[in-house]
Amino acid sequence: MSRMVGTVSRGIRTPIIRSGDDLVEIVTSSLLEAAEEDGFAIRDRDIVAMTEAIVARAQGNYATVDQIAADVRSELGGETVGVIFPILSRNRFAICLRGIAKGCSKIVLMLSYPSDEVGNHLVSIDALDAKGVDPYKDVLTLEKYRELFGYEKHPFTGVDYVAYYQELIQDCGAEVEIIFANDPRAILPYTKHVLCCDIHTRQRTKRLLREAGAVSVYGLDDILIHSVNGSGYNEKYGLLGSNKATEEQVKLFPRDCQGLVEAIQKRLLEKTGKHVEVMVYGDGAFKDPVGKIWELADPVVSPAYTAGLEGTPNELKLKYLADNDFADLSGEALKEAIKDRIHKKDGDLVGQMVSEGTTPRRLTDLIGSLCDLTSGSGDKGTPVVFIQGYFDNYTTE
Template identity: 65%
Template structure:
């Protein structure tokens, strides 16, 4: 019988992961038990992915706000610090901000507008137009912002992030001044101590403020890049990718996940005889059409993955082939012609018209997005994902 299924994605239910749990055993047992329970088999190039959250939790990669404050205090000596371009998020940044404020005397909070880098809006572009404000050149004080826009609540959370972030800072005993600009260099007019809190543009931000005269410049990736008094840490990303755990702690991005994915791949090969790819994933990469939010608050989609997931897709657009190369064919002849064409396609289709419209993204970013959408961020209870047929095409 002709194969009727292409890519199949399964969310696998696992135990609730706690600190100290053996992730290798849990993932392998969950994957094998799910296949046995539902009666499906494994194939070469299957993919097993797991959320970064369960890996970090098993690692016990947590830190208190005091640990953040200690590191910030060491870096800035308790002086005034410019906290620039943070994202607007209770989950992602509120505890970080509390820890920063706990370690300094004053925070100059520089917010980008109309939105942060992941799409959380303070105001709309239409409102800027109506007020005659140019976000690329105009610098606003908090009073300026309130005069033009008043108190603005986030579309989904109902939070006025200006008031919220200011209250968090002041509750820690630090003074707070809020300004609005998309020019990082503006911060040196207020302080020469800068903490770049943006995620994907952090290297450029650091470069710009240093060139403008900032003296002490760090990013979130530099904070808790090593342990503070026994705290968790992330050598590569520091505080980037962290989440609120409790009111006084955060869960960091998993550290050193490569040995784990390789060990799981080895165990699954021993158990199934198949080469199965394995990855850890965080935020996928997609945009909410209503809230305009990009799900890109982690520094990378996948911090660890097996070698078979390296690279980008090499795909043809079926509708292009049907409308152009083989527009004179139909039915079985069209199917045979397209199948043969795919089987004999070039190993690198970059620049070819037949590949136009295919997604030019890394495999780990695509698969991570698929996994993230499948597992969700709430109570589905499926932090492990089994993907089959992802690398197949119309000719298989």
């Protein structure tokens, strides 16, 4: 009889991870204990994934507000700095902003509108239409913004992020001026020293500023790329992907993860005889259709993964085959015809009509999104996710 279950995603409980913990041992033993307790077998091409948070915690990859301030002051001079395009987040940006503010005498904070890069709205697009504001060209002062839109609060958090960031900067002893614009070059009449806080558009933002005559241009990915006064660091992403740990400290995105995923893969092979793929995941890459928030506030979904997770899906669209190529078949004949087509499919279906409508995304982005939804970000206590059947298809017995 054909297997009746396809992909299964399980959250795996682990001990609470602390700095210095051995993740190879913890992840392996937690998975093996779960398999024994729940009665599932580990198979070749299964996937085990761990959230980036436990990797960074095990690495002790943290930085304080004062360490951030020291690096900002060293790189940008400590005077008036334009801080542009930050996301609106107490968890993701507020503690970083405290460090940035402590490293400058004045901040010109430039917020994108009507929303930040990941979809957190200051105001609605309809409100812009009603007020005749063109977000592509209009630069608004704080006074004009308040005149037009008042004191809007985020619908989920209840926070007026404009006031929140303003007060936070002032509490750190820096002067603050706030403007609203979507062209990064709008900051240059205020200062030629700029810290770009956008995530996925940062390279373009930096290029435009340099071409327009900025004196110094840095991104969050340029701050804490090395240890500062004993801090953690991330040589590739700096402060990008960091999260609030305490009111005085952030947890940075993990570094040097490739050796970890390969070591776990090796340990599982030794323990089970099965070749399991392993990855580290952060935010998933999907958009909330109601809140309009694009989840991906990390620089990448997966900072490290084993070789078998490279690439994109290579799948046939079963409903296309059923409605077109095999429209005259039904029942067992249709089943066997589709199975035969799957067995004979090309190694690369890109551009072929029979694959139209299949998901054209990287495997690690798809799997990381599944993991993020499985583990959640709250109190589930399952920072490891075990996925089976992801690479199965209609022919798998």
